[in-house]
Structures are given as C-alpha cells and as structure tokens.
Amino acid sequence: MPSEYCPKCKTIRNLRASIVIKKTKDKRGKIKETAVTSYHCEECNSFIKSEEKKTRTKSINDLLDY
Numbered sequence: 001m002p003s004e005y006c007p008k009c010k011t012i013r014n015l016r017a018s019i020v021i022k023k024t025k026d027k028r029g030k031i032k033e034t035a036v037t038s039y040h041c042e043e044c045n046s047f048i049k050s051e052e053k054k055t056r057t058k059s060i061n062d063l064l065d066y
C-alpha cells in the first residue's frame with residue numbers, strides 16, 4: 001500500500017489507487033494504451049497524484065505491484 005503526505009489531513013495517509021486505461025492514437029493511427037493511476041487519500045478522498053504508464057503487454061494486475 002503506497003502512502004504519501006496528504007495536504008488536507010496534514011499527515012501521511014494510505015493512498016487508494018484507481019486505474020483508468022486511456023487509449024490514444026499516434027500519428028500513424030496506431031492505438032496506444034496508457035494506464036493512468038490516480039491516487040487519493042484513503043481518509044478524506046483528496047486527490048494526491050497521478051502516474052501514467054504506457055502499456056502494451058502488461059495486464060492491469062501487473063500495474064498493481066504493491
């Protein structure tokens with residue numbers, strides 16, 4: 001479980017991760033998949049950060065590697 005400083009709680013909180021797969025087309029018309037992981041504070045639900053990972057072969061479970 002990742003944890004980070006929450007500005008609203010003013011302390012370190014566990015983060016709740018949610019993943020959305022974004023599909024975008026590149027210049028050649030190829031579809032690229034990007035997994036966007038958003039982290040929210042487990043206590044107050046404030047948005048903390050988001051990370052983007054390009055994915056082709058990895059399944060969504062591989063991204064939840066904590």
Ligand SMILES: [Zn+2]
Pocket residue numbers: 006007008009010013041042043044045046
């Ligand atoms: Zn919080």
